[in-house]
Amino acid sequence: TQLLEQSPQFLSIQEGENLTVYCNSSSVFSSLQWYRQEPGEGPVLLVTVVTGGEVKKLKRLTFQFGDARKDSSLHITAAQPGDTGLYLCAEPQGGSEKLVFGKGMKLTVNP
């Protein structure tokens, strides 16, 4: 089973700052998903990246997939308190599409 390493594990920033969270592996990802989880809720899918070098944007969130498909990043521009949560990367594995998750990055955006 592939291990997904996320960094940083914790981040506390002020409203308006930018941030980047990384997800890395020693093996090639088949595809990669990014989720956000708010306290007391389940994870919610933000985006799926499939092609090496792919860039996807979701409002103030920019997702990149490395050319070699071994790494991915999530960049948030002008963070807002509503961005607070746990950001997880995950890879679907096998025919069942069961997900292997990184340990996540806990983001706190202070007003």
Next chain:
Amino acid sequence: GAGVSQSPSNKVTEKGKDVELRCDPISGHTALYWYRQSLGQGLEFLIYFQGNSAPDKSGLPSDRFSAERTGGSVSTLTIQRTQQEDSAVYLCASSIQGTIQYFGAGTRLSVL
């Protein structure tokens, strides 16, 4: 509601007791997954059901854990003789095979 529903939302039990956790998937979703989220280990796959196929139990941590899915809909995760290390949030997700997994809010299990 139209989402994945889990019950109870919180469960406190004593060490050695059995517990049952319930998941109602989104109607029409053929695939159902159980995951466990704990502080030290993050989010881990437990078991997967797809239609009438044999479940993928490869993530169950011990034989104290079992799950069933009746009529291709509701699923129950049972933990026998609970231990303190079983304390975690148990998340259920459902999907139409090969597509987005939708997660419930989870059951927070505390074993005293």
